[in-house]
Amino acid sequence: MESAQEIAARFAAKKGNPVLDLYPASKLMFVLCMLVASICSPHWCFGFIVFIVCGILTAFAGELKGFLKGMRIILILFVGLLTVVRAFFYTGDNLHYFLQLGSFHMSWEGVAVGLGMGSIVLSVTSPLLMTTKTATVEDIVIALEHMGLSPTASFLVLSTFQMVPELNARSAVIQDSQKSRSIEVEGNLLVRAKAFFPMITPLVLSSFASTEEKSVALESRGFNYKCSKTRIRVITDTPAQKRGRILMGILTGIFCVVGGYFKWFA
Amino acid sequence: MAYMEIKNVTFTYANGFKAIRGLDISIDKGEKVAIIGENGAGKSTTAKMINGLLRPTTGDVIVDGMNTKDYTTAQIAKKVGYVFQNPDDQIFNNTVFSEVAYTPKYYKLSTEEVERRVSKALELTGLDKKRDVNPYDLSYAHRKFVTIAAVLAMDCELIILDEPTAGQDKAGMDRLAEIISTLEGEGKIILTISHDMEFVVRNFERTIVMAHGNKISDGNKREIFWQLDKLREAALHQPYISQLAREMGMKEQVITIGGFLDALRRP
Amino acid sequence: MVCVELKDVSYRYPTGEKKALKHINLQISKGEFVAVIGKNGSGKTSLCNAIRGFIPHFYKGELTGEIYLNGKNVLESSISDLTLDAGYVFQNPFSQTSGTKETVFEEIGYGLECIGMDRMQIIEKVCNIIQTLQIEHLAYKSPISLSGGQRQRVSLASIIVMEPEVLIIDEPTSQLDPKGTEDVFEIIHKLKNMGKTVILVEHKIDLIAEFAERVVFMDKGKIILDGPAREVLTSPILEEYNCTMPQYAILGREMMRRGYPLQSVPITLQEAKEAVKPYIRTEE
Numbered sequence: 001m002e003s004a005q006e007i008a009a010r011f012a013a014k015k016g017n018p019v020l021d022l023y024p025a026s027k028l029m030f031v032l033c034m035l036v037a038s039i040c041s042p043h044w045c046f047g048f049i050v051f052i053v054c055g056i057l058t059a060f061a062g063e064l065k066g067f068l069k070g071m072r073i074i075l076i077l078f079v080g081l082l083t084v085v086r087a088f089f090y091t092g093d094n095l096h097y098f099l100q101l102g103s104f105h106m107s108w109e110g111v112a113v114g115l116g117m118g119s120i121v122l123s124v125t126s127p128l129l130m131t132t133k134t135a136t137v138e139d140i141v142i143a144l145e146h147m148g149l150s151p152t153a154s155f156l157v158l159s160t161f162q163m164v165p166e167l168n169a170r171s172a173v174i175q176d177s178q179k180s181r182s183i184e185v186e187g188n189l190l191v192r193a194k195a196f197f198p199m200i201t202p203l204v205l206s207s208f209a210s211t212e213e214k215s216v217a218l219e220s221r222g223f224n225y226k227c228s229k230t231r232i233r234v235i236t237d238t239p240a241q242k243r244g245r246i247l248m249g250i251l252t253g254i255f256c257v258v259g260g261y262f263k264w265f266a
Numbered sequence: 267m268a269y270m271e272i273k274n275v276t277f278t279y280a281n282g283f284k285a286i287r288g289l290d291i292s293i294d295k296g297e298k299v300a301i302i303g304e305n306g307a308g309k310s311t312t313a314k315m316i317n318g319l320l321r322p323t324t325g326d327v328i329v330d331g332m333n334t335k336d337y338t339t340a341q342i343a344k345k346v347g348y349v350f351q352n353p354d355d356q357i358f359n360n361t362v363f364s365e366v367a368y369t370p371k372y373y374k375l376s377t378e379e380v381e382r383r384v385s386k387a388l389e390l391t392g393l394d395k396k397r398d399v400n401p402y403d404l405s406y407a408h409r410k411f412v413t414i415a416a417v418l419a420m421d422c423e424l425i426i427l428d429e430p431t432a433g434q435d436k437a438g439m440d441r442l443a444e445i446i447s448t449l450e451g452e453g454k455i456i457l458t459i460s461h462d463m464e465f466v467v468r469n470f471e472r473t474i475v476m477a478h479g480n481k482i483s484d485g486n487k488r489e490i491f492w493q494l495d496k497l498r499e500a501a502l503h504q505p506y507i508s509q510l511a512r513e514m515g516m517k518e519q520v521i522t523i524g525g526f527l528d529a530l531r532r533p
Numbered sequence: 534m535v536c537v538e539l540k541d542v543s544y545r546y547p548t549g550e551k552k553a554l555k556h557i558n559l560q561i562s563k564g565e566f567v568a569v570i571g572k573n574g575s576g577k578t579s580l581c582n583a584i585r586g587f588i589p590h591f592y593k594g595e596l597t598g599e600i601y602l603n604g605k606n607v608l609e610s611s612i613s614d615l616t617l618d619a620g621y622v623f624q625n626p627f628s629q630t631s632g633t634k635e636t637v638f639e640e641i642g643y644g645l646e647c648i649g650m651d652r653m654q655i656i657e658k659v660c661n662i663i664q665t666l667q668i669e670h671l672a673y674k675s676p677i678s679l680s681g682g683q684r685q686r687v688s689l690a691s692i693i694v695m696e697p698e699v700l701i702i703d704e705p706t707s708q709l710d711p712k713g714t715e716d717v718f719e720i721i722h723k724l725k726n727m728g729k730t731v732i733l734v735e736h737k738i739d740l741i742a743e744f745a746e747r748v749v750f751m752d753k754g755k756i757i758l759d760g761p762a763r764e765v766l767t768s769p770i771l772e773e774y775n776c777t778m779p780q781y782a783i784l785g786r787e788m789m790r791r792g793y794p795l796q797s798v799p800i801t802l803q804e805a806k807e808a809v810k811p812y813i814r815t816e817e
Contacts, residue, residue, distance in 0.1 A: 162677065210627060352681075
């Protein structure tokens with residue numbers, strides 16, 4: 001076993017990768033900034049540029065595959081579908097049509113508007129997905145705690161996230177138990193439908209039963225002990241990032257004012 | 267021909283862990299077999315290959331002529347009943363009766379047959395007065411007996427009890443002994459995985475010792491519990507009375523208190 | 534110094550028909566190792582719940598009598614207030630993890646984080662307990678991936694690391710193999726030697742005979758016997774209540790029945806050896 005010093009370093013580990021080591025609040029600030037910037041931006045290209053930048057950053061962190069997998073659905077469903085639908089239903093004067101389907105016409109201007117909405121979606125989802133792929137839930141929650149999130153709320157978030165793999169693991173055990181009672185659980189839809197209650201009920205019932213004991217176990221370990229809590233895991237902020245976040249905040253404000261002026265008043 | 271055969275089997279889990287390195291076991295009808303060994307030795311893995319939950323990576327497991335590779339677990343479960351360690355992974359009905367009757371009903375047996383099987387199972391497990399109780403209103407130890415009853419009602423030829431004594435008091439142990447004895451009388455095969463040496467001595471004859479994914483010994487309990495090197499390899503102890511006999515240098519290989527007393531000089 | 538005191542405590546669970554505890558009077562001094570035995574449903578866990586304050590603060594119900602833990606009135610303190618007075622290891626290994634930690638190391642340190650201990654101190658203490666309980670191989674695994682037996686060891690570690698005055702341990706070996714069980718009993722023995730007060734609920738009566746000094750026998754919510762292990766574990770009352778005795782005690786009593794003049798009924802291996810020595814047939 002390593003020494004206490006080595007372990008302490010392990011739990012404050014800098015992975016050596018600038019993207020992975022970014023303080024989570026910086027990443028979250030980036031999300032907000034991009035959201036506002038894209039809403040106020042005059043051109044539909046903005047979101048796609050953000051998407052490419054996030055893709056590059058995530059690739060730098062070694063998580064490109066997961067990033068693209070997540071964005072795939074967003075790109076097809078939200079951006080693609082949204083653009084097509086919006087384009088078909090866009091009406092106005094002096095439009096340049098290029099496609100006709102029955103009584104629906106698609107114009108270049110309509111496509112531009114649709115892409116503009118898609119751009120906003122991309123501007124939010126790209127940085128958000130980049131954040132989730134390059135920072136653990138725990139680190140994000142720790143950053144939120146530094147900003148004032150209550151211990152109870154952070155507990156709720158973390159335990160909910162961990163509940164999913166826990167329930168998955170239990171489902172597998174329950175599946176084994178029911179198969180061993182001659183209950184078919186795999187196969188066509190009808191078979192699975194019949195197996196619903198034998199699969200779900202033990203999961204739910206025992207979850208309820210164990211929740212009570214879990215609560216008392218937590219309390220007895222000091223969950224509600226009156227003091228501020230410490231943590232083994234630490235994440236570090238840097239003055240440069242702090243300045244960066246302030247800058248992004250200011251930029252966001254500027255975007256709001258300038259963009260808002262152009263969009264609604266000019 | 268043996269009822270259950272494990273032939274030249276190895277098993278490797280998806281994560282690469284080789285749980286079974288080379289196993290050959292055959293069990294005949296009417297046998298009472300205990301598998302002992304430390305946690306991680308491969309006991310549960312072996313048991314799960316017998317009821318078809320796991321399929322061997324290499325080799326074959328044959329149950330009553332059926333190769334487990336050719337059938338679903340649910341099909342093999344008609345012949346091999348498995349009582350899991352944690353009853354809460356299985357119970358989903360709101361009365362003891364409906365829980366025990368579930369599989370017989372699933373088999374589409376007649377109402378009379380279902381009633382017959384369930385009543386018998388409930389009586390044997392001491393739950394006959396608790397037919398209409400919600401299993402979650404019973405204690406953990408009682409819930410264990412509910413799952414045992416549910417497996418008994420399946421009327422399998424081979425029944426596997428995985429750590430049945432965990433958390434049981436004397437009354438529970440006595441009841442388990444009764445159940446095992448009744449099943450033996452019906453010609454069933456009973457297989458148990460246990461850490462309780464006294465339980466094994468009391469209820470079983472053949473004992474298989476496993477360590478690091480291998481079977482390192484297989485024989486009658488009288489021999490097994492005196493193979494000190496094998497027990498050591500499997501990180502196991504002799505029954506307490508045997509430990510005393512060994513410490514006192516007795517030449518008789520004692521495994522019961524009665525046997526110990528018989529070996530003493532008269533007072 | 535009296536560490537734990539129950540004065541005429543009776544208790545009924547909110548949904549209970551019968552009382553789970555009936556007129557319990559119990560005093561435990563600092564540094565004692567007390568084993569609590571009895572059938573399932575005899576009130577052992579309820580007794581432990583009362584000492585720690587889960588009854589009545591968490592489970593509600595009706596409680597009469599007084600309970601003191603380290604001089605504090607349990608009925609007037611909250612469960613959190615008593616965190617460092619008594620640590621509780623539960624029977625079910627699957628309901629004790631915090632559900633918020635990615636590694637076993639952090640899981641063990643969770644309680645210390647809750648009480649605001651300094652980070653380096655937490656890390657040192659967790660290191661020590663991991664080495665003492667020999668669970669180095671589990672240190673960086675996810676708590677979700679652990680088996681029942683592994684979880685029992687981790688739960689024990691998480692409570693011991695908090696160094697409470699009193700340790701209440703409810704059936705910690707039910708999922709462990711013989712070696713694991715032996716290890717746990719040795720650790721509990723070490724704790725006792727360090728001056729901790731230990732209250733252990735167990736069915737493994739032979740190991741209780743080897744390690745415990747004092748045994749409390751309960752049935753139907755009442756304390757039937759309370760005294761030195763030697764007296765309680767060989768008492769004929771255990772037989773009347775259909776409770777097992779240690780193997781060596783059964784041997785001893787049977788020998789006495791057959792006319793062997795034993796001075797006392799043995800409960801440990803050492804005592805059994807001395808008792809049977811004169812009657813062993815040597816190779817002649």
